[in-house]
Amino acid sequence: MQLTRRDFLELAIITGAYLSADPVSALAKMKAEDIMSFKSLGNVTLLFTTDLHAHLRPLYFSEPVNLVPPKGLEGIPGYVAGKDFLKMYRIKPDTLEAYFASCVNFPELAEKFGKMGGGEHITWIIKSIVNERGKDKVLVLDGGDTWVTTAIGLFTEGKAVVDWMNYTGYDLMVAHWDFTLGKEKFLQRLKELKAEFISQNVVDADFGDLIFKPYSIREVGGVKLGIIGNSFPFTPIANPREFVEGWSFGVREEQMQKFVDELRNKHKVDAVILLSHDGLPLDIALAKKVKGIDIIISGHTHDVTPKPYFVGNTMIVIAGSHGKYVGRLDLDIKNGKIRDYRFKLIPVASNLIPADKGAKELIDKWYKPYEDKLKEEIGVAEVLIYKRDTFFSTFDRLVGMAIADYYHGVDIVTSPGYRWGTTILPGQKITVEHIYDFTAITYPNVYIMKRTGEQLKAVWEDVADNVFNPDPFYQQGGDMSRLYNVEYEIEIGAKQGQRIKRAWVKGKELDPKKEYLVAVYGGPTPPPESLVPDAKPVPVYDIVIDYVRKKKHIYVDPTPNVKVLDAKYTSPLEAFGKGMIRRIKA
Amino acid sequence: MDRRRFLLLSALGIAGLTFVPGIFRPSFASSKLEEDIQKRLGVSLSQIKESADVKLQAPTIAESGANVPVSVESDIPVEKVDSLWIFVDNNPSPWIADVKFTPMNGKVYFATRIKMGQTSNVRAILKLKDGSFLMAAKEVKVTVGGCG
Known part of the structure; x- marks a missing residue:
C-alpha cells in the first residue's frame, strides 16, 4: 500500500499521531509494505x-507488566516481560514492534499507533x-x-x-x-x-x-x-x-x-x-x-x-x-x-x-443485530484498564468493586486469572462491548459462598501451584486468581502448599477459623450445598455494566495487593508510566 | 476443591492458627507408606531403586481425584517378572493393588483407575523372579483448577 499525503493526514487523525512533531516521518516508517516485507x-x-x-x-491489548517465573524457569520465553523482553529480543523501545510486544509506554504508543x-x-x-x-x-x-x-x-x-x-x-x-x-x-x-x-x-x-x-x-x-x-x-x-x-x-x-x-x-x-x-x-x-x-x-x-x-x-x-x-x-x-x-x-x-x-x-x-447495544457508552476510564499480569490488574479490581457493591456485605471477591480481555486507554469511553471483552463466558454467573480462612488458603495455594509449579507439566498456563479485599505475601519458590506466607482480609489477618462470604465467578461450578441460599446468581457482565453506568468516571487504584517475597514484581505505574492515569477534574 | 477434600485435609490436622510450613505433608503419611511396603513386599522403601524399565503412565494433573487412570508397562520379559504393586503415598491407605504375572500374560502391562484424596506420588514397584525390585514414581496433582 502506497500512502498518499491525504492518507497520512487521515491516518494521523485516526491514530492521533498529529500530536507528534513530525507525523509524516513517524508514519512513513510503517507502511503496510514494510510490515509485510518478507523475503x-x-x-x-x-x-x-x-x-x-x-x-x-x-x-487495544497490552502485553503483561509481569510474567513472574517459577523457580528454575527464569529467563525462558513465557517468563520475560516489559523492558526485559525488549532487551532479550533487541527491540527498540517506542517502535511499532515494541508497542505490540510489550507493555512499555503502552498508553502513549496506543495513541500513536492505534x-x-x-x-x-x-x-x-x-x-x-x-x-x-x-x-x-x-x-x-x-x-x-x-x-x-x-x-x-x-x-x-x-x-x-x-x-x-x-x-x-x-x-x-x-x-x-x-x-x-x-x-x-x-x-x-x-x-x-x-x-x-x-x-x-x-x-x-x-x-x-x-x-x-x-x-x-x-x-x-x-x-x-x-x-x-x-x-x-x-x-x-x-x-x-x-x-x-x-x-x-x-x-x-x-x-x-x-x-x-x-x-x-x-x-x-x-x-x-x-x-x-x-x-x-x-x-x-x-x-x-x-x-x-x-x-x-x-x-x-x-x-x-x-x-x-x-x-x-x-x-x-x-x-x-x-x-x-x-x-x-x-x-x-x-x-x-x-x-x-x-x-x-x-x-x-x-x-x-x-x-x-x-x-x-x-x-x-454478524455485528449488525448487536451494534447498538454494544456501542453504548456507559462511562469513561480515568486509568488504563487492562487484564494481563501474574497477580493483579485494574480490570480485576474493577470487577471486585462492582461485585462487592452489588452483593452488600461480601468479604472477598475472586476473579479468575484468565489471560484474555482487552485494554481501555485512560480517557477512553467505556462501552458495553468492552465489558463483554473481559467477561463474555458461557458460564458467567457470580456465586456467593461461605468459606473458612483455612479453606480459602487451601484454594489459593492450589491455584498458586498451578501457576508456579517448577515443572510446566503441572501448570495450567493461567495467572494467579485476583483477590479483591485481600492482601497477601507470596514466596514463589516455596514448596507446594506453603507459598502464601501471610494474608489479610480488609486489613485484618486471615483467620483460619472464621467464615468469610466469598463471591466467585469463572471457575468450575461450585457444588450447590456450598452456596449461600438467598444470594441469586447474576452474570458478571451485567453487574459490571450496571456499576460502570452508575459510577460513570471509572478510576481504580493501580497499586497491586500482592507482595512477592522472592522475585521481581514491577508495579503497573512503573511499567506503563504516569500516562496510565488521567483524572478528569470535577 | 470439593467438600471431601476439605474434610480430608482437616482430618489430616490442618487446624493451626498460623500457616506453619510443612503442615500439608504430615510426616506420618510417608511412614504409613513405608509400613505398607515393608508389610507387603518384605523390604524397605529405601532399598528399592527407581528404574526407567518400569513405565508408569498417569496424568500430571488429575481430572478427578475420584478416578485417576494409571497404567504400568515394562519391556522386561514377563517370564522374569514375579509381581507388581501400586501405592499412593498420601492416601489414608497407600496400598492400591497387588498383581501377579505369569508367562500367560504375554507382556508386563496393567491398567486401572485409582482414587486419590490429595496430590501425591503414585508408585509402581515390580518384583523380578531373581528377587530384585524396580520402581517408577510419578506425582499426580489433585487440584480445584480454574484458570483460563
Whole structure:
C-alpha cells in the first residue's frame, strides 16, 4: 500500500499521531509494505494465528507488566516481560514492534499507533501471502481459543468466527475455550468449519478411544507434512467439566510420541509439526520429552516469540493473542530435511494494514443485530484498564468493586486469572462491548459462598501451584486468581502448599477459623450445598455494566495487593508510566 | 476443591492458627507408606531403586481425584517378572493393588483407575523372579483448577 499525503493526514487523525512533531516521518516508517516485507524462502509457508478470543474487530491489548517465573524457569520465553523482553529480543523501545510486544509506554504508543488485530486485516494478510506464494505452498493454522469470549463470540455461539475462518481459508485447528460452547454446539460448529479439527489428546473417558483425528497429512509445496494436534490438556479442570463430559484430556506425551513415530516410519512424512494449545512453557518442556518433532506452533499462554526458540532440533514459535499477530514461517524442505527457514511475526496494525472487503462485510453483517447495544457508552476510564499480569490488574479490581457493591456485605471477591480481555486507554469511553471483552463466558454467573480462612488458603495455594509449579507439566498456563479485599505475601519458590506466607482480609489477618462470604465467578461450578441460599446468581457482565453506568468516571487504584517475597514484581505505574492515569477534574 | 477434600485435609490436622510450613505433608503419611511396603513386599522403601524399565503412565494433573487412570508397562520379559504393586503415598491407605504375572500374560502391562484424596506420588514397584525390585514414581496433582 502506497500512502498518499491525504492518507497520512487521515491516518494521523485516526491514530492521533498529529500530536507528534513530525507525523509524516513517524508514519512513513510503517507502511503496510514494510510490515509485510518478507523475503520468501523454500517450498512451504506456514501461516498461523492463535488465541484470537473472538476479536473480529480491532482492539487495544497490552502485553503483561509481569510474567513472574517459577523457580528454575527464569529467563525462558513465557517468563520475560516489559523492558526485559525488549532487551532479550533487541527491540527498540517506542517502535511499532515494541508497542505490540510489550507493555512499555503502552498508553502513549496506543495513541500513536492505534488499534491492533481485527478479522478483516488478518484476512488481508493471509490472502496477500497466499496470493504471493500460491495456495499449494501454504498451510493456514489456528491454535484455538478462537470462537468465544467476546460479545460477538458469545451471542452467535461462535458462528461469526467460524464463518470468518471459512472465508479466510484456514486449514487446521485445535481448541480450548471453544469447548465451553458445550459438546453438542462445539461438534455442530466443527461440522460448519471448513478447516480440519485435529487433537490426539482428547479421548473417550471410559475406553480411551480417540474422539478426533489425531493428525493430518498434507501435501504442501511438493512435500508431505504430518501435523499433530494438541488441544488444551487441562480443559476439564480449568473450565467446568460438564462442557466436555465423557471426554478425557491430558498432555498424553507417550501417545504423542507414538504418533510422531507413526508419521515418520509409516507415512514417511518430510516434517512433523505440532499444532498445540499446551502453552509455551509446557511445549518447551514437551520438546525435551517427545523426540522427532520439527516444529511446534504453540498457543494458550499468549506469548510472543519474535524469534524461534529451539530445544535441540525442535523449533518452537507462538503468535501472541487477540489477533495481534499473524505468524509466517517459510521452510525449505526436501527429502525429510528442513534445510532452511525464515520466520516473522507480522503485527496486525489495524490502521496500516488494509481491510479485506469481503471479510469486513461479513463481520459487519454478524455485528449488525448487536451494534447498538454494544456501542453504548456507559462511562469513561480515568486509568488504563487492562487484564494481563501474574497477580493483579485494574480490570480485576474493577470487577471486585462492582461485585462487592452489588452483593452488600461480601468479604472477598475472586476473579479468575484468565489471560484474555482487552485494554481501555485512560480517557477512553467505556462501552458495553468492552465489558463483554473481559467477561463474555458461557458460564458467567457470580456465586456467593461461605468459606473458612483455612479453606480459602487451601484454594489459593492450589491455584498458586498451578501457576508456579517448577515443572510446566503441572501448570495450567493461567495467572494467579485476583483477590479483591485481600492482601497477601507470596514466596514463589516455596514448596507446594506453603507459598502464601501471610494474608489479610480488609486489613485484618486471615483467620483460619472464621467464615468469610466469598463471591466467585469463572471457575468450575461450585457444588450447590456450598452456596449461600438467598444470594441469586447474576452474570458478571451485567453487574459490571450496571456499576460502570452508575459510577460513570471509572478510576481504580493501580497499586497491586500482592507482595512477592522472592522475585521481581514491577508495579503497573512503573511499567506503563504516569500516562496510565488521567483524572478528569470535577 | 470439593467438600471431601476439605474434610480430608482437616482430618489430616490442618487446624493451626498460623500457616506453619510443612503442615500439608504430615510426616506420618510417608511412614504409613513405608509400613505398607515393608508389610507387603518384605523390604524397605529405601532399598528399592527407581528404574526407567518400569513405565508408569498417569496424568500430571488429575481430572478427578475420584478416578485417576494409571497404567504400568515394562519391556522386561514377563517370564522374569514375579509381581507388581501400586501405592499412593498420601492416601489414608497407600496400598492400591497387588498383581501377579505369569508367562500367560504375554507382556508386563496393567491398567486401572485409582482414587486419590490429595496430590501425591503414585508408585509402581515390580518384583523380578531373581528377587530384585524396580520402581517408577510419578506425582499426580489433585487440584480445584480454574484458570483460563
